[in-house]
Amino acid sequence: MTAQTSAEAPTTPTLIGHVVGGARTAGSGTRRQDVLDPATGQVTGQVVLADQADVAAVVAGAVEAALPWSQTPLGRRAAVMFAFREQLVARTPELAATITAEHGKVLSDAAGEIGRGLEVVEFACGIPQLLKGEYSDQVASDVDVFSYREPLGVVAGITPFNFPAMVPLWMAPMAIATGNAFILKPSERDPSASLLIAQMWHDAGLSDGVFSVLQGDRVAVDGLLTHPDVDAVSFVGSTPIAQHVHATATAHRKRVQALGGAKNHAVVLADADLDLAATHLTAAAFGAAGERCMAVSVVLVADEVADALLDRLRTAALAVRVAPGTDPASDMGPVITRAAQQRIEEIVTEAVDAGARALVDGRGHTVAGYEGGFFVGPTVLDGVTTDMRAYAEEIFGPVLVVVRVSGLAEAVEVVNANPYGNGTALFTASGEAARTFQRSVHVGMIGINVPIPVPVGWHSFGGWKDSLFGESHVYGPEAVKFYTRGKVVTSRWPRAAAASFHFGRTTAS
Ligand code: NAD
Secondary structure (H helix, E strand, C coil): CEECCCCCCCCCCCEECEEECCEEECCCCCCEEEEEECCCCEEEEEEECCCHHHHHHHHHHHHHHHHHHHCCCHHHHHHHHHHHHHHHHHCHHHHHHHHHHHHCCCHHHHHHHHHHHHHHHHHHCCHHHHCCCEEEEEEECCEEEEEEEEECCEEEEECCCCCCCHHHHHHHHHHHHCCCEEEEECCCCCCHHHHHHHHHHHHCCCCCCCEEECCCCHHHHHHHHHCCCCCEEEEECCHHHHHHHHHHHHHCCCEEEEECCCCEEEEECCCCCHHHHHHHHHHHHHHHHHCCCCCEEEEEEEHHHHHHHHHHHHHHHHCCCECCCCCCCCCECCCCCHHHHHHHHHHHHHHHHCCCEEEECCCCCCCCCCCCCCCCCCEEEECCCCCCHHHHCCCCCCEEEEEEECCHHHHHHHHHHCCEECEEEEECCCHHHHHHHHHHCCCCEEEECCCCCCCCCCCCECCEECCEECCCCECHHHHHHHCEEEEEEEEECCCCCCCCCCCCCCCCC
């Protein structure tokens, strides 16, 4: 193991390893996976894939760190959060460059995801206030009752490729501020951001072992899900893996929150401002190449304004500049892998073959000088029916599917018939329609003339139905409860009274 030293810029790492007990290590696992730059298709590094011994080592390091950290005074914990915030602000450009190099999103969007993570850190800075318990004085003669919350111990976060900084930052600040040791298992496709974040925690003064990184694939995940010393699991990723994580962790008696995939519908009513809707829908569908769990992927548009909206969407989609994320003029970078690019194009082809019309067709898109990159151009499909794969599956690419509906009532029916329930948006000028919509849809996060309603860091984030398994949403107030368990103390400091054998309402004594 080598000691974790000052800032290293992992933009072109050769070997991307774990962080165990505060030290970087390649561990004992011998499997490796290539990490690529999606803009060029070139291999830029190799990530180590954990074996069972690596899982055991990282959990042992976290267990050792958890107890002293849980006993660390609240003010000191808050001070580490403030210092981590400073690290994150100062090193945003470095972290954004690391994200873009492996994920491919444009630099401004990478900085944007760090900004959304920063909100959670800022919420966690208020941990002394958030952990204040409740006190009932004199519930009976000389008897007081107070309740408060204690950390769980060791908690794990398993995160997806599409937000290599934001999603870990949804979890780690809250888990750590509440007094736990946190193990991050990042996506093996863009793992380097995790090492820079670990360095920032170190430089913020966090004790070794309180934030650890375990690189790997299914072996690492299943090792964490079944390890007896892991007390809780936060997962964000696709629905099939979320179900696996929820079922396995629950069977091993862990607390678990598992956020899954999405198919987010935006509804455009006849009274909507169509220019505003088209501008926002274009950004929401094609930003980050559609690789956002809250991306708008379906537009349900009222028949009478459908053609007018489609005209605007077509113009806006054609104006999207597709180029590597490092190009300051780029609106949209590549998708994550060659396999993702091929799958997205295949779904579009199937829809077109089944009768959909590609108003804008991003298949076969190339960028001069980056012919090896995994680019897909913005695609707008009209005339899609709900039985087509383009509607039924989460595409996770820059494809906007348009379905025409008669009005609000049919739109609500379509939204509610969909198995996912992450986000949805309504574009309208009617407060009455907005209120009906927000109260009728079976979806966790709703935008009214706001296309991507990701809650700010002091609310909590979570979908319904196949978008979340478990009861608890991530970050915000729900995270304080998720990462802690309650204790209630009933105490008597008697004035030489006799003990009572009566068990009942305490008002009589
Ligand atoms: P993914 O499910 O393939 O991977 C997520 C994590 O699970 C990774 O760390 C990966 O290593 C691990 N994993 C993959 N296969 C596994 C297996 N068989 N067993 C155990 N672990 C496994 O997801 P992804 O492709 O990285 O991310 C995209 C998905 O994440 C999309 O479906 C997207 O909607 C979803 N997502 C959801 C949210 C949300 O808030 N609901 C946020 C971001 C992403």
